[in-house]
Amino acid sequence: MVPPAALCVHLCIGQAYAFSVFNLPMTRLLGVSQSTPADWKLTDLGWIFSIAMVFLGLSAALFGRWVEEGGPRKAMFTAGVCWASAFLISALGVYLHNLWIIYFGYGVVGGCALGIGYISPVSTLMKWFPDRPGMATGMAIMGFGGGALIASPLSVWLMSLFATPSDVGVLNTFIVLGCVYFVFMMVGSAIVRVPAPGWQPAGYTPPKVASKLMTRNDVYVYQAVKTPQFWLIWIVLFANTTAGIGVLGQASAMSQEMFPGQITAVAAAGLVGLMSLFNMGGRFSWASLSDYIGRKNTYFVYMTLGFALYVTVPYAGAHGNIVLFVICFLIIVSMYGGGFSTVPAYLRDMFGTRYVGAIHGILLTAWSAAGIVGPVLINYIREYNVTHGVPKAQAYNTTMYIMAGLLVIGFIANLCVTAVDKRHHMAADNEADAPRTPAPAEPTGAVPSRA
Missing domain, CATH: 1.20.1250.20 (MFS general substrate transporter like domains)
Structure with missing residues (x-):
């Protein structure tokens, strides 16, 4: 339930x-x-x-x-x-x-x-x-x-x-x-x-941590904000969201202006509805895929594939290829949704489960920032191009290349993500005081009290 x-x-x-x-x-x-x-x-x-x-x-x-x-x-x-x-x-x-x-x-x-x-x-x-x-x-x-x-x-x-x-x-x-x-x-x-505390599904055995990025330890919410990993993931989410939200908010107008006379207002409305379906489906499918290939690899797919799709959109518009244009937009918006649903699990891998909701909440400031930057890039660059004589069908090309550049930045940030240093982990021997007492580094040769 x-x-x-x-x-x-x-x-x-x-x-x-x-x-x-x-x-x-x-x-x-x-x-x-x-x-x-x-x-x-x-x-x-x-x-x-x-x-x-x-x-x-x-x-x-x-x-x-x-x-x-x-x-x-x-x-x-x-x-x-x-x-x-x-x-x-x-x-x-x-x-x-x-x-x-x-x-x-x-x-x-x-x-x-x-x-x-x-x-x-x-x-x-x-x-x-x-x-x-x-x-x-x-x-x-x-x-x-x-x-x-x-x-x-x-x-x-x-x-x-x-x-x-x-x-x-x-x-x-x-x-x-x-x-x-x-x-x-x-x-x-x-x-x-x-x-209940310690509850596990029937027959489930917690796997050994095979990935260097995954941890069984928890990191206190305000300690997590002090780590470079948090801000690298912030940049990753900001880049993916900024690139997607601008397209999502202007899909109807963009499609009609890039294909004048070919895509009507009714057809554009249908495209927006189809994009909503892919936005929803991408949130489930991409996040589920991340359970198998890992969160970091999933974001590599978002950034790499997204880059290719954004630079393809101007090509599709210049050659009047509506099918290619629609396919690009649908995959882009699916990865926009997938970015939101994958990031909580990414944070869980990095910082543990105890405060992942609070850490996720702070990370969503990237969404707030992207909600302003994305539409501004789309609207103001288009307006600048139109007022300087660029045909409306080509007014979005510069924006598409900028969005692709943002994904390159996101790719680099994702590449830099490494495991959280154990000095940020909460003390495992006293859960009540753990938020205020980060675990000290284990001395050489010592046996950890609990993994």
Whole structure:
């Protein structure tokens, strides 16, 4: 019942990827049929998602230790309350036509729900599946990638249901979504369970640590941040996320401008839906594969294959090869999702299981940074090229090469990852004092008290 509990939370907060369906209707709250000068601009509404992504990373970093020590049930309950409140506060903002209330509601409160809810089941699932930690986190995190597949058509249907000649239907849709998500997230918090200390699946024998990168020791959360390994993995996640999030957010416009007259708005919308499926599937499949080939090797695949795909996109556009273009985008977005689901297991290999949720929370600041840098690179470089006479069909070429360069940086950072020095390990003889007492180095010839 633990994977369904995780999905109850992640499928709900995954709605964040579908928030763009509200953007155009919210530019017509007063005019209804068309925007008026008093209505909000699309550029102002775009900040709602950006604020939510920033607070996702900040809240995950700030509350990561509390989530780890308080347990998944408290965290899921808190995330459910915050996520429902985000929609209800945003509904008030719509009613009063005050955009700052929505910034606070969906952006700040909703962003905190995203951060706390995102990391809440991670370490719990890995404790239930010690033999397949990548698969375990993939099961949960794929829900975040697939949440938009449910939220997008549901939101559009609800807005059409509540729409009247004087109302676009956003207000009532926010209220209904807040109530529905609250119920499902409460179910998830009620059925989640933590295994007993030392619990193992029947017939499972912990393997000897064959990989130099894997450890059976734990590293305290704030000690982990002091290691070079943490920041190298931060760079790896930032590079992979920045490269993917810019493409994911602009796939519709990019495909139509690179293939004018060949890809229609309807076809572009279909491409976005297909990319959502690959985003979700990649989170499970790539993370599961990492259980067999290792996390470091999996990220090598992301960086190497991603580099080849990004430099191929301009070629596909120049030769009008839509099939090649679509294949490149689908694989890219699958690795974007896979990067998120593989990294918790990567952290578990490096820093142990005890504080992996808290460490993961701090690492998600890379997502916040990428959520700003990725769209900025795509949008501003395109605008610069267009204003300087570059045809729209070629305006994204420079960005694709920059994204490929980012993956080279990520490849180098991943190459530099080595095992964490044992001086960072927690003291094994006194678990209560372990967070404040790193284990000293073993003297030459001494027998370790416990591996």
